[in-house]
Amino acid sequence: MPHRSLPPISERTLGHYDRHAQAFWEGTRDHDVSQNRDALLRHIRGEPPFTVLDFGCGPGRDLIAFRALGHHAIGLDGSAQFCAMARAHSGCEVWQQDFLHLELPPEHFDGVFANASLFHVPSADLPAVLQALFATLKPGGVLFASNPRGNDEEGWQGERYGAFHTLDSWRAYVSAAGFEELEHYYRPAGQPRHLQPWLATVWRRPEGGVSK
Secondary structure (H helix, E strand, O other): OOOOOOOHHHHHHHHHHHHHHHHHHHHHOOOOOOOHHHHHHHOOOOOOOOOEEEEOOOOOHHHHHHHHOOOOOEEEOOOOOHHHHHHHHHHHHEEEEOOOOOOOOOOOEEEEEOOOHHHHHHOHHHHHHHHHHHHHEEEEEEEEEEEEOOOOOEEEOEEEEEEEOOHHHHHHHHHHHOOEEEEEEEOOOOOOOHHHEEEEEEEOOOOOOOOO
């Protein structure tokens, strides 16, 4: 699924990833985020295999892991280079879509895995993106999100746009989209809080929930 013409924030951010795709793969392929994948999977109800959307899949590290566990994983990324690499590395279906122009099937996924991706969405666009993720989850489906935390500042970090939310602000956005919080934790595990820059949260679309 190709993306439409890109807004300036997406174009600049995705251009950075396209130019540095191979270096990004080499630098992140061995990162252990099994804690995050496990947090998503253990909250999904029913019997596996599950249908999982890896939202912001990058070059495919987590697609490889989900597929190895027997799940039906589909990737989504705005970077053309990442999408090509993810298909080659994982053998999974991968959709090229800009986060700000999503076209997702309704009530299709058991889980959405948004690891280090949603923080690229400007705050003004975040409600619409979260509503799209809510709508593509089956009733009872689970959203996992991990983002670098901050004090609600946002803007350019070099060539990439980022929004760095507090826990309270992030909760307000995701709750407003209709999700119910299941758990949250900070990463990396076993470190004092000031050395845990990542906030991980897990959410459920309620049974019978309707996208707002």
